[in-house]
Amino acid sequence: MKYVDEFRDPDKARTLTQEIHRPVERIARARGGLQRPLQIMEVCGGHTHSIFRYGIHQMLQPEVEFVHGPGCPVCVLPMGRVDDCVALAERPEVIFATFGDAMRVPGSRGSLLKAKADGADVRMVYSPLDALAMARANPHREVIFFGLGFETTMSSTAMTVLQANAERIGNFSLFCNHITIIPTIKAILDSPDLRLDGFLGPGHVSMVIGTRVYRFIAEDYGRPITVAGFEPIDVLQSVWMVVRQIAEGCCEVENQYGRVVPQDGNAQALSAIRKVFEPREFFEWRGLGSIDQSGVRIREEFAAFDTERKFPVANLQIADPKSCQCGEVLKGVIKPQQCGVFGTACTPETPLGSLMVSSEGACAAHYRYARIDTSALYGPATAKVVA
CATH class of the missing domain: 3.40.50.11750 (HypD, alpha/beta domain 1)
Known part of the structure; x- marks a missing residue:
């Protein structure tokens, strides 16, 4: 076909x-x-x-x-990491660049979209290279790219870090939340x-x-x-x-x-990933808890581009609201419509959990199409x- x-x-x-x-x-x-x-x-x-x-x-x-x-x-990003994003975005010297579907994910202190409404310089990008272009155009500002996703987006982020290193762009860094499948x-x-x-x-x-x-x-x-x-x-x-x-x-x-x-996959993409990233000992997932070797961090040779080395990041563990059952949905234990707040307190316009926010979230799919x-x-x- x-x-x-x-x-x-x-x-x-x-x-x-x-x-x-x-x-x-x-x-x-x-x-x-x-x-x-x-x-x-x-x-x-x-x-x-x-x-x-x-x-x-x-x-x-x-x-x-x-x-x-x-x-x-986006759905498995824990609330504590969202709070870290908001704290970084609120720094006056920072331009915080992110994909659009992460803008509305709720943390305990609100979302990046709320931070933008409150005055933070949060900008939506379609590629990490867009964030790198911002760093070139704003040499007196710190540009942080919110890197998240599985190996699909991890490879493009890795290549962007390699490009930033080749150009020696010192005001660009990556807040790395990439995960592995x-x-x-x-x-x-x-x-x-x-x-x-x-x-x-x-x-x-x-x-x-x-x-x-x-x-x-x-x-x-x-x-x-x-x-x-x-x-x-x-x-x-x-x-x-x-x-x-x-x-x-x-x-x-x-x-x-x-x-x-x-x-055997994409050899060039895998090579870039191996050059830039190494496994974390563990990484917290919303609904699944801490999973060993499930996240990556930037290698020491690229430390200059690591947001967590440049700025203080609290990295606190924060529990989801008790009424939200995103964790059970993520694990496949319940269906979205079995959550007590699905379609009532939690809708795409007023989401309580990330599964109702993301374009790939199961709750959003059920709400829109089921x-x-x-x-x-x-x-x-x-x-x-x-x-």
Whole structure:
């Protein structure tokens, strides 16, 4: 397929839905009936939005249940780090540059958007290179770039630091909150609360790190994983690939997104990451707690570009509001609509938690799309889980 409308074809979607049902029936017969739906975690928030935007969850119910994973980097940012951002942005000598979806994430002292409204010089950028350009244009100001995200954005941040080093730009630094996907998946698999049958692997992260790194999921934990694209046909085909593996009793790493994701990743991007960053001993995640080796920091040779070495950063651990259940949603324990404040006290206009703020947040996806009925386009789910 060459054109995007081919990846959104209702006829192809209906065919794939029927094909998914065949291995599900085989699994049910082999087990003497399914006591629960097959649970597949989509690690990436981009997949969550595709699933709800195109009504894929309605097409497959009740044969397959999607479990939302912690693949939204804005969503897993703890409140203490947001407070650190606000404190840095409030310094009079600082221009604080950030991606737009981090502007409204609430901390205990408010958000970066509120800090901007109160007079802080907070500017939205589309790339870390935009922040570097600000540093060139404002040599008497300190420009801090808020670096966050998985390996997808980590590579561009690393290359920006290398460029700043090559140009010897002394008024640019990085507040590093980049995180890594592999320790996170391991923490999920070790969680006693989850009963997962398989994974949809993240497409954009895998474009950088490749697919080989996921072999431990199949070999050590006995769970199939398919790296998936983001269009509805991509997601449906990937679900079929995972369910087929379960029916055949095998566990492998498959790559549905081969038009973008290479097996060994992007060598140039990985090289830049290794040059600039090293693993932190641990990093705090919202809802998941502290995970060993799950974050990165700037290496000593690039210390001049490390915000945490230039400025005092409190790095306090602050608990989320008790009414907000973002942590349980991030771990896949509950669905967004099961949170007591979902759609009432917590909406995209008045968010209490990060999952309602981010463009990849599960709560935002549920709020925006879950009430849309797509059965007229694709037809209702026809499969029945055998009790």
